[in-house]
Amino acid sequence: MKSVRIQLSAILVLVLVMALAAFSWRTAGRAETVLLPELEAKAATVADSVASLIGRALDLGIPLDRLQGVGPYLDRTVAGNPDIAFAMLRAPDGAVLNAAGALPGGMPPLALGLDRSQATLSVAVRSGPASPAVLTLGLDPAFARKVVSELWIDLAIIMIVTALVALELMHIAFGAGLYGAIEGVETRLDTIARDDLSLHPAVDGGSEFGRLAARIDRRLVELNRRYLALVARLAAQGDALRQAVVDGLRRDFKLGEGSSEAPVSVIAVRAPLFIFMLAEELTRPFLPIYIKDLAAPIPGLSPDMVTSLPMVAFLAVVALSQPILGGVTDRLGRRTSLVVGAALGLAGYIGSAMATDLIMLTLARMISGLGFAAVFVSAQGYVIDNTDLRQRASGMAMFIGAILVAGLCGPPIGGILADRLGIRATFVIAGLVAGASLVLALIAMPRARRGEHTAVPKGPTIRWRDFGPILASPPLACLFFLCALPAKIILVAYCFFLVPLHMQALGAGQAATGRLLMVYPIAMVILVPVFAALASRFNQRAPFVALGGIVAGLSGLSVLISAEEPLVLALMLGLFGIGQAISIAPQSALVGEFGRALAGDISDSSLYGIFRLVERTGNALGPACAGFLLGRYGFTSAVIVIGLGMAFASAVFVAVFAYWRSSRHATAVQAE
Structure with missing residues (x-):
């Protein structure tokens, strides 16, 4: 059976794109007629x-x-x-x-x-x-x-973004109500056809499809109950032969196991998360240009270094507040925390639009940063709260997918809006989008049950006593500081700072900058699942992480062809996206793999919390490094130095990892 979701999504998106194409054709033709006079x-x-x-x-x-x-x-x-x-x-x-x-x-x-x-x-x-x-x-x-060709490009981008947003809405719609029940029945029938008799998360039972899913679930529950009773009886009898047969049933039919699908309740956070991240992504093409226009000279700092300061402040607030916000969102509840974060984002974007100098803009961006961190931690905590260990990967894929799609849709639309309406007006629109995220959180996310906020925290919190053993672990320390940290430095330096400023220096508008910045997220959206599957299949995560870092770092050498050609910059961002796609998923998996070797009771939430803190620190360092190098050596040298630094760090990581693994193997052989 083919997926109902895929069929309906394809039909609806095709109808939407055809309608937009007809409208675009009429618009472009009318524009040419009106433009010449x-x-x-x-x-x-x-x-x-x-x-x-x-x-x-x-x-x-x-x-x-x-x-x-x-x-x-x-x-x-x-x-x-x-x-x-x-x-x-x-x-x-x-x-x-x-x-x-x-x-x-x-x-x-x-x-x-x-x-x-x-x-x-x-x-x-x-x-x-x-x-x-x-x-x-x-x-x-x-x-x-x-002008007409640029209009066609803008219209094509609007069609692509509209299709992606429509797919997001379809994804959200299929998570609840009738569509969710249809998808639930289909999933159950498909898994049974594959001899998978594991249990599934419940779906909405208000429709006929929901009731059918519930009847299937009752049969599966009864079958799994009988299987577990048989396992317990054989264990009590000590019948090893029959126990082996029963274990074979578990392997073949997944009896006694829960499903790895994320429950339907997780989908509630996707809409507010996607919309809020879209608000921030709208500012990518013009933010450093806007800062540069407002900046006044500061003695001892180059103009480019001054331009980086509000971006550093924003990212530093995000990095430093996330460890604290994990516990805060546990106490307040995910829904309330996300609403508060969206409100802070709204205030920060409106404040950015009204800023008249660098100090006002920096304060506004810090407020936006606090809101960004609150929304991110609340959404991540909501996924963790509503999934178990088997469902965590599926839930986090949904979480990351919303962020990646927002990163693909936001920059081109933000660039078009800034070109047509102005930067301040686009900041106001970003604030309204953040406000829409607030409304969606109130509508879509369930209220916290009475007493739920007093429960033991389950979210992405950090225990400060875990810093010592985690950072003292050679493989983890190398992974954090030779891979994760440089990857975020180069990401922010290239995509958020250097490329927008250089495009302005070349005389390009914000719309052209936004189109160029699409190259990186397109590569990520398409290739991350591919390389994640390859890394898992070959079970070679560390080489993938190192290879990705080297490819991403060497992408900067593209500017030696010509730093003045937008096509060369697109090539650089494409290669950079390929490198990041190779390494990003195996890198997260390596954190858990290395973390399991740690002694003590270090939790996954603390381990990944420290990992994210190191990443966010790299984000904050990115604009500062780029601003310093740009002011002193120029665009080409800044890109090459940062890129070669990333490639060198990845090469050192793979060398240290190989030495550590060989030493551990030699120690194990001697112990035998």
């Missing part, structure tokens, strides 16, 4: 303004051939109007007095007015009743085509 009208306004200015100078008695500054003024006019290819001032006999821009091969006629065949517009320069000169502007036909 508007460009002609604009050129006429510019021509009248320039001719009037020259005419006023002539009225003052200055001879035409002795006017000063006409050439530079025409240069500025052409440079400030990309739809104008050239400008020339000519005498009545056709002699060119001044010119700017790319002049045509043949001289256009002196006839006044618009000549569409020549793509020129000529106006008379008046001085009293006389007309001693003619100003001719050349319209750039490629400009209109470029």
Whole structure:
């Protein structure tokens, strides 16, 4: 049986994309029809303004051939109007007095007015009743085509993002109600067909499909109850032969086991988490540019280092508050904590839009950082609360998937909005999106039951006494500081700081920057599951982590081809995304693998909490490192130095890991 979810999702997304494609076709066609007359009208306004200015100078008695500054003024006019290819001032006999821009091969006629065949517009320069000169502007036909092509790109991105958001909504919808019950019945029938008789999380029983799922569950529960009773009876009798047969039944039919699917209740956090992360991702293409515009010089620091400070403050708040927020969200409840985090995010984004200097912006970003940390920890804690160890991987895949999709959708839409509406308006929109996350949390997430907040904390908390043994473990310390920390430094340095600032230096708009930043999350969304499966299949997680780090680090060498070409930057981000995709899933698995070798009662939550703290510290260091190197050595050197540092750290990790594993093996052989 093919998945009902896949079939319905494909049909609905196909209908949506077809409708958007038809709308985009009409929009682009209408834009081209409207654009050309508007460009002609604009050129006429510019021509009248320039001719009037020259005419006023002539009225003052200055001879035409002795006017000063006409050439530079025409240069500025052409440079400030990309739809104008050239400008020339000519005498009545056709002699060119001044010119700017790319002049045509043949001289256009002196006839006044618009000549569409020549793509020129000529106006008379008046001085009293006389007309001693003619100003001719050349319209750039490629400009209109470029605007329409960029519009097509934006519309295509909007279609892709809309399809992804629709898939998110479908994913959320299938987690509850009738769709969830249909999916539940299908899952049960598929697993039974594969001789898997394990138990499943309950689904909504209000529909006929829900009641059918419940009837199947009752049969499975009874079958598993009888199996466990048989196991207990054979254990009491000490019948080893029959016990082996019963154990074979467990292996073949998974009797006595629970399902590894995440329960339906976990899906409740996906919508508010996705929407809140989308709000933050909207700011990626323009945040360092906005900071740079507000920044004032600070003695002893380069302008690029100053630009990094609000980003460092935001990420430092996220890193330092997460260990504390684990216990806070346990006490307040996940729903309440997520609502408070979304409210802080709303306040921080609105404050960022209203900021008038670097201090105000930094404070606003710190508030946003606290909200980001609260939402992240609350959502992660909610997944942990509602899954057991068998279901944890499935639940965390849902959690990570929402963040990755938000990272794919946010930057291009944020760039388009910033180009069309302005950066401050886009911050306001980000705040409204965070507010929507608050509303979704109130609607979708269940209220904490009475007394639930007083329970023993289960969330992602850190026990401070565990720092010593964890960081004293050579494999864990190497994994944390040679892989996890550099991976986050290079991620923030490349994607959040260096590339947006360099794209601005190249003259690109925020929309182009947002499109470029899509390359990294696309690689991650597509390749992370592939490399995670390969690492598990070959059981070689450490080599995958090292290989990914080396590929990600060496991606920076791409700028040696040309640091001025956006396609080269896209290549760099693509290779970087491939490297990160190779290493990210095996890296998390290695944390648990190395952690099991630790002595004492170190919990998984503490182990992974310290791991995330190291990662967040790398996030905070990323803008500072990038700002320092950019201010001192420039973009190309900054990219290469950070990349080679990542590659070198990964190479050291694999060497240390190989030495540690061989030493441990030698010790085991001697002990035998």
